[in-house]
Amino acid sequence: MATTSAPGTEFSDDLSAGFVDAGGDLAPGTGPWKLGWRRLRRNKVALFFGGVFLVIVVLCLLAPVYSQDIAHVSPSLGNITGTIRVGGKTENIVSLTGIPIGPTWDPSHYFLGADTLGRDTAVRLLYGGRNSLEIGAVATLLTMVLALIVGIAAGYFRGIADGVLSRILDIIWAYPVLLLGITLGTVIAVGGIGPIKGSNLLVPAFVIGFVYIPYVAKPVRGQVLQLREREFIDAARQQGLSHARIMFSEIMPNLSSTILVFIPLILANAILLEAALSYLGVGVEPPNPSWGNMIADGLTTIPEAFHNVLVPGLMLVLAVMSINIFGDGLRDALDPRAKVRIAH
Amino acid sequence: MTRFIVRRLLAMLLVMFVISVITFLLFEAIPNGNPAFRLAGRTATTAEIHQIEVKYGFNKPIYIQYLRSMKNIFTGKAYSYTQGFNVWDEIKTGLPKTLSLAVGAGIIWLLVSILFGTLAAIRAGKHTDRVLTVVSMLGVSLPPFFLGAVLIYFLGYKANIFPLGGYVPLTQNPVQWLVHLILPWFTLSVLFIGFYSRVLRSTILDTINEDYIRTAHAKGLTDRQVLIRHTLRNSLIPIISLWGLDFAQVIGGGAILTESVYNLHGVGQLAADSIGRLDIIPILEIVILASFFVVVLAAVIDIVYAFLDPRIRLAG
Numbered sequence: 314m315a316t317t318s319a320p321g322t323e324f325s326d327d328l329s330a331g332f333v334d335a336g337g338d339l340a341p342g343t344g345p346w347k348l349g350w351r352r353l354r355r356n357k358v359a360l361f362f363g364g365v366f367l368v369i370v371v372l373c374l375l376a377p378v379y380s381q382d383i384a385h386v387s388p389s390l391g392n393i394t395g396t397i398r399v400g401g402k403t404e405n406i407v408s409l410t411g412i413p414i415g416p417t418w419d420p421s422h423y424f425l426g427a428d429t430l431g432r433d434t435a436v437r438l439l440y441g442g443r444n445s446l447e448i449g450a451v452a453t454l455l456t457m458v459l460a461l462i463v464g465i466a467a468g469y470f471r472g473i474a475d476g477v478l479s480r481i482l483d484i485i486w487a488y489p490v491l492l493l494g495i496t497l498g499t500v501i502a503v504g505g506i507g508p509i510k511g512s513n514l515l516v517p518a519f520v521i522g523f524v525y526i527p528y529v530a531k532p533v534r535g536q537v538l539q540l541r542e543r544e545f546i547d548a549a550r551q552q553g554l555s556h557a558r559i560m561f562s563e564i565m566p567n568l569s570s571t572i573l574v575f576i577p578l579i580l581a582n583a584i585l586l587e588a589a590l591s592y593l594g595v596g597v598e599p600p601n602p603s604w605g606n607m608i609a610d611g612l613t614t615i616p617e618a619f620h621n622v623l624v625p626g627l628m629l630v631l632a633v634m635s636i637n638i639f640g641d642g643l644r645d646a647l648d649p650r651a652k653v654r655i656a657h
Numbered sequence: 658m659t660r661f662i663v664r665r666l667l668a669m670l671l672v673m674f675v676i677s678v679i680t681f682l683l684f685e686a687i688p689n690g691n692p693a694f695r696l697a698g699r700t701a702t703t704a705e706i707h708q709i710e711v712k713y714g715f716n717k718p719i720y721i722q723y724l725r726s727m728k729n730i731f732t733g734k735a736y737s738y739t740q741g742f743n744v745w746d747e748i749k750t751g752l753p754k755t756l757s758l759a760v761g762a763g764i765i766w767l768l769v770s771i772l773f774g775t776l777a778a779i780r781a782g783k784h785t786d787r788v789l790t791v792v793s794m795l796g797v798s799l800p801p802f803f804l805g806a807v808l809i810y811f812l813g814y815k816a817n818i819f820p821l822g823g824y825v826p827l828t829q830n831p832v833q834w835l836v837h838l839i840l841p842w843f844t845l846s847v848l849f850i851g852f853y854s855r856v857l858r859s860t861i862l863d864t865i866n867e868d869y870i871r872t873a874h875a876k877g878l879t880d881r882q883v884l885i886r887h888t889l890r891n892s893l894i895p896i897i898s899l900w901g902l903d904f905a906q907v908i909g910g911g912a913i914l915t916e917s918v919y920n921l922h923g924v925g926q927l928a929a930d931s932i933g934r935l936d937i938i939p940i941l942e943i944v945i946l947a948s949f950f951v952v953v954l955a956a957v958i959d960i961v962y963a964f965l966d967p968r969i970r971l972a973g
Contacts, residue, residue: 358791484675487952489906491913492928492944499932499940500683585800589914592802593932608803612918615806616814626803634798641794 345647349570352646359642366635369628373446376439383420384433388440389600392431397422406431412617426620428610434624441602442628448518448597449584455522456579457572460529465560465568467530468537479534482527493524494586498595517596521583529575536571540564570647577640581633588629604629661963669956676948681723684941730942739936747927747939748946754824755923757834758841758916759907766846766853767900773850774857774896775889781862789854796851805844805918812840822920845915849903853896860892867891894966898958905954909947 353359380387395406399417406427407413413427416434425435467478485493497520540546541564549563590596591605599606604625611621710716714725729735733745777789813821819840825833864870865888873883903911913925920926924943931939 484672484679487672487676487955488944488948489909489911489951491911492909492947495913495928495932496680496683496940496944499935499937502935581798585798588800589802592800592914593917593929595932605800608800608806612802612806615810619810622803622806622810626800626807629800629803630795630798634795637794637798638791641790 345570349647353642356642356646359639359645362635363639363642366632366639369442369632369635370446373439373442376436376443379439380433380436384424384436385421386433386436388432388437388602390432392427395431412614413621415618415620425624426618428607428621429614429618434607434621437602437607438604438624438628441597441604441607441625442632444514444597444601444603445584445587445605445629446632448514448521448587448603449580451515451518452521452525452583452587453576453580455519456525456529456583457576459522460526461533461565461568461572463526464530464533465537465564468534469541469556469560469564471538475534478530482530485524486527486531490524490586491589494520494590495593495595497523498590498593502595502598514597514601517587517590520590521586524586525579525582529579533568533571536568537564540567574640574644574647577636577643581636581640584629584633584636658963662960665956665959665963669952672952673949676952677727677945678723680941680945680948681726684937685719685722726941730945735938735942737931737936737938739934744939744942748924748943751922751924751927753826754921755908755912755916755925757824757827757838758845758912758921758923759904761838761842762845762849762907762912763900763904765842766849767896769846770850770853770857770896771889771893773854775861775884777854777858778861778865779884781858786858789858793851793854796847797855798851799847801844801848801912801914802918804847805840805915808840808844809918822918824921824923841915841919841921844919845907845912853899856899857892857896860895861888864888864892894962898962901954901958902951905951906947909943909950911947 376388386392393407396403397406397414397417398404399414399419399422404414406423407429411429413429413431414423415426417423417426420435423433423435425433425438428434428437463478463482467475467482488496498517501516501520546559546563549559554563587596587603588605588608591603592609594606594609597603597606599610607625608622608629611618611623611625615622707716714722717725726735730744733743735744736742737744737747773789773793777786777793780786808819809821812819820837823837825837827834870883870887873887878886909924911925912923913929915921916923916925917929924947928940928943931937931943
């Protein structure tokens with residue numbers, strides 16, 4: 314598998330080379346981080362979308378506040394037979410034919426409409442976002458930590474350790490991402506892992522975090538293979554530093570821009586995969602909301618109640634797109650020559 | 658060269674073996690999943706359960722069960738436990754639909770990404786590039802099931818231009834076949850277009866700085882000639898290789914989301930429906946066949962490259 318250099322595995326080993334074009338007005342000796350920050354600050358589009366993503370995060374974290382103090386309903390509280398007053402008229406929340414009410418644009422009652430069980434779409438949107446973002450964050454953390462351990466160990470020790478680890482990565486890599494997610498999701502949804510039930514939110518996070526490991530570990534390994542030949546590593550070895558120390562405090566800092574660039578990339582893909590798995594029914598399990606399973610629910614009532622597809626869908630796209638655009642800007646700023654990418 | 662091919666094929670077989678073992682063990686490891694209980698139904702007696710265990714070989718050691726499963730999968734004799742259908746027959750019915758989707762979408766996404774990627778690269782930093790960047794960023798952020806739902810709603814229900822889903826065989830009515838597939842092709846392509854055009858853009862920008870491109874310019878070729886004969890020819894290598902793998906995945910059921918939202922009843926939807934029923938055997942078979950397909954195609958691509966590009970052969 315390692316015979317062609319797959320896109321995304323090649324790295325510029327000499328990071329400083331990428332910073333030569335940083336602009337002539339800079340004092341000599343300006344550090345790469347400062348240069349990166351300066352470049353990012355100039356990229357207004359990336360900053361704007363970074364801000365959009367922050368707003369989404371804050372809104373989703375405020376889900377309980379909205380649900381308790383403004384909408385006064387919980388995300389799983391159905392109300393099939395209830396009525397509300399909209400613009401002076403009394404209307405059914407869910408019509409007799411099973412069609413939920415559309416957006417009322419009144420923050421205190423079904424601001425974005427209801428779903429087929431009479432649950433408040435806006436409340437579920439925020440709670441669903443919280444679940445999606447939490448799963449994305451945990452999955453990303455898991456991917457990054459495991460991929461760094463595997464990638465650094467394989468690249469640093471080479472030999473047998475590298476052979477074994479690289480083959481394992483190849484095998485995970487050979488599975489189509491979605492099918493691997495589905496396989497793990499199905500197995501765990503039926504049986505759970507040990508004491509953890511299949512309906513636990515951590516399950517999709519584990520599944521997704523696992524699936525993306527090779528996409529980070531392989532490029533990290535490649536970079537470590539080059540780093541370990543550099544003089545400062547030799548110097549560290551001569552000083553008698555332990556392997557762990559060299560890997561942690563000599564090699565790791567040199568990977569920091571790679572790590573930073575990968576985080577938004579994995580996060581965006583993790584959120585997309587979570588949505589896909591939940592849509593198929595092997596991610597977040599109902600009644601827990603997630604943007605993915607809300608869309609799946611909404612599909613049962615199009616065209617009558619399209620808002621139940623549109624609302625979570627737009628939020629999902631906006632969140633993922635903001636991360637992607639911000640991540641793209643971050644990559645341009647920190648590591649203009651590196652080709653960090655991920656396959657879908 | 659022979660050495661390279663042999664090594665590559667051996668590695669392929671090893672990966673295939675490990676994948677089949679792992680996938681089998683994963684599904685086998687499901688607790689409370691003794692399939693004999695499920696097959697026998699709620700009221701079964703111990704004797705009946707035992708009979709089923711013997712009939713399907715659930716009482717045999719795990720490696721015998723593995724061999725038996727693989728034999729069933731590759732001789733087309735695997736049956737769904739819950740639905741009773743022959744999985745291979747179902748895959749065969751689904752395959753024409755999945756192929757129609759994959760071939761059409763594959764052509765669209767390859768051509769459009771080449772166009773977008775090249776355009777963005779030669780206009781790098783200008784308006785066209787910025788617009789295309791935003792478009793591809795939007796593309797990679799659009800989940801097919803959401804895009805599909807939006808298109809069905811606006812172009813199907815509202816505007817009545819396209820059907821709401823489903824599939825019409827090419828041999829039955831070519832026009833309807835096309836009409837039913839336009840939205841699915843588009844939906845499936847968008848994600849890949851976003852991704853590929855970004856990859857192509859940066860590969861072209863890298864290639865442009867190579868010495869041989871400067872040489873080509875220096876010997877007086879026009880920009881267009883350099884672009885097509887030198888830059889693109891080299892930059893397309895990673896794109897084509899990605900394309901081969903993604904295409905294999907789509908045929909192997911990777912278009913599961915697009916298929917299910919458009920109700921195409923292809924291989925992907927068979928997988929999606931089986932997941933909904935937690936019906937293990939079809940999922941097992943599809944996952945194994947699909948990953949085999951991808952692994953074999955990856956090996957073929959590597960070998961073809963080695964023929965075309967001696968550097969790879971030597972490195973391998």
